[in-house]
Amino acid sequence: GETKRKVGGEATQASERYSEVMDASQVFVIEEVLASHDFSRHQCVMDVGCGMGRLISRIGLAHPHLKLKLFDLPSVVSLAAHRLDQAGLSGRYACHAGSFKTDELPKGADLITLVRIGHDHSDSVCLDLFRKAWAALPEGGQLLLAEPMAATELNRNLASAYFHFYLLAMGDGRLRSPEDYERMLREA
Numbered sequence: 001g002e003t004k005r006k007v008g009g010e011a012t013q014a015s016e017r018y019s020e021v022m023d024a025s026q027v028f029v030i031e032e033v034l035a036s037h038d039f040s041r042h043q044c045v046m047d048v049g050c051g052m053g054r055l056i057s058r059i060g061l062a063h064p065h066l067k068l069k070l071f072d073l074p075s076v077v078s079l080a081a082h083r084l085d086q087a088g089l090s091g092r093y094a095c096h097a098g099s100f101k102t103d104e105l106p107k108g109a110d111l112i113t114l115v116r117i118g119h120d121h122s123d124s125v126c127l128d129l130f131r132k133a134w135a136a137l138p139e140g141g142q143l144l145l146a147e148p149m150a151a152t153e154l155n156r157n158l159a160s161a162y163f164h165f166y167l168l169a170m171g172d173g174r175l176r177s178p179e180d181y182e183r184m185l186r187e188a
Helices: 002-025 027-036 054-062 074-086 123-136 158-170 178-187
Strands: 044-048 067-072 093-097 111-115 142-146
Touching: 027 054, 027 111, 027 142, 044 054, 044 123, 054 067, 054 074, 054 111, 067 074, 074 093, 111 123, 123 142, 123 178, 142 178
Parallel strands: 044 067, 044 111, 067 093, 111 142
Antiparallel strands: none
């Protein structure tokens, strides 16, 4: 009873705090994503691991024809819904609460976005998520993946060092190279 409520409340507060940190740190990533992909050619976009909805609200405001879907943990997806309502996007989005680790992804989107999701998880979790995205997408659908990448001979940077320490603190995940992601996506 009481212990369960307390633990659940702490879990909700922890996911809200984590979502706030991730939300604040995604501003530059979101700008890059918006500048690098033509969202106008899609009908429906689903942001998996949507956090507080910063990306999907920006996409929705920039492309009024799009239907929007959000997928994240129940306590997190409600934060995103609040942001979309505040942005005037009520009636254009559907929230889907769940965990991509245990649940299938909803169908109906012709573009699925995964922004800074993969690096937080093991190869097996990523591979399973990519398979679920493949199953949810229609013929001709697309997956947009935006991740910090591991340093390679062509790409030596301080961000790799930062993310290695970040992942050590998180206790799971790893930085992958573009080739790692390509291999995993082909396998999925």
